[in-house]
Amino acid sequence: METVAELLQPVEDDLETLLSDLRSLIGAGHPILQAAAEHLFTAGGKRIRPGIVLLLARSLAQDGELSPRHRRLAEITEMIHTASLVHDDVVDEAATRRGVATVHSRFNHRVAVLAGDFLFAQASWHLANLDDLVVVKLLSRVIMDLADGEVRQGLFRYDTGQTFETYLEKSYCKTASLIANSARAAGVLSGLPEERLEALTTFGRQLGLAFQVVDDILDFTGSDQQLGKPAASDLASGYLTAPALYALEERPALGGLIEREFSEEHDLEQALELVRGSDAIARSRALAEGFASDARRAIAWLRPCASTSALLALPDVVLSRLS
Known part of the structure; x- marks a missing residue:
């Protein structure tokens, strides 16, 4: 790979x-x-x-x-x-x-x-x-989304009632918006028609979401070295990502630990075991794989060249961080 x-x-x-x-x-x-x-x-x-x-x-x-x-x-x-x-x-x-x-x-x-x-x-x-006013609007939107994502993330800390939709919107704002809108802006500067611009936006959005879900899985499965930060730091901070949200569906006991903000000894270790012992990681991986294949499909029309080959291989490289 x-x-x-x-x-x-x-x-x-x-x-x-x-x-x-x-x-x-x-x-x-x-x-x-x-x-x-x-x-x-x-x-x-x-x-x-x-x-x-x-x-x-x-x-x-x-x-x-x-x-x-x-x-x-x-x-x-x-x-x-x-x-x-x-x-x-x-x-x-x-x-x-x-x-x-x-x-x-x-x-x-x-x-x-x-x-x-x-x-x-x-x-x-x-x-x-x-x-180029269109490009200005696209990237100004990104700056708004980044702030919005950060605020949303803070608002929903330790909130076991949040929906999966909320998680995906926050992930879009924090990670995918920049890739989606800058990809579209590249198309605007190249004078592409609307349906091609839509395809570039889809590519960036789905690639960004795949990237975020992979990151969220690694928070549970990666080492400190691999992550560049302590493992399980998102969960410890009360940020509920795909693996935690899927695990909550299967392991209701996890909800109690999160709601008391891991205040008792071994709460966090217990929470990690509940997530790892459920289907949450496998389901999250399937979610990331779905986003990655959407991203690949969206740019199948690009002319064959070294740059296109690199772009088409990118979704798999994002997924390969999990292997």
Whole structure:
């Protein structure tokens, strides 16, 4: 099975360019914000989101070349994603991300919040300068969705009465909206007709949902190393994801533990055993597989080329994190 890095091979040079451009775009502003931004862009993410935009742009161009506006869209996508991570880490009080100290633990909370705001503002400014109102609307929507997802996540903590629909909406806002809307925006910049734009949106949404469900499964099955954060941290924080919601249907005892917020000794271990001992993980995996095959189907029409092959393989690579 290929890794994400191997999949992004067709746009490897583009991603290198993207990183150096991002550093100059952030510009010599305030030294602390500069340091925070530098730290973020070197923290070694996989760059999947801008990678998807670049792969799509190359697939959609007849000559396989990238336009400056597509490059800028990829940069804006990475800025928005990075800004959301900074704010997430503050809200979650995470000390590290991918093994690197988070901005607020390296500087302080105030700097982290400002650095996130600064990146969102930068993204909005560069977005406006693309001079394409449709694209501006698409990515402004993402920034709204990210905040909405974070608020929803907080509102439904330890809430065993929430619906599966609520979970999927929150997952869409937090993870899939950026991929769906930036994929569609790549199509808009390429002048595609409406039904093709819809297909790109479906691809991004279903891929994002598959990605989130896989992440949620790994919270129960992965090691701290694999996750880059302590295992079961979502459940411990009261965030009920697909495996917990499925397990609640089969193991009502889990509800009591969640509702008392794992306040007694061994509550969390017991909850984990209830989830792992049910069909919840298998059902969650089937859910992720369904999203992944929807994503593949949605882009079957792209012209055959190295970038298209990478995009078609991406859903399987997302699922392969479970093996």
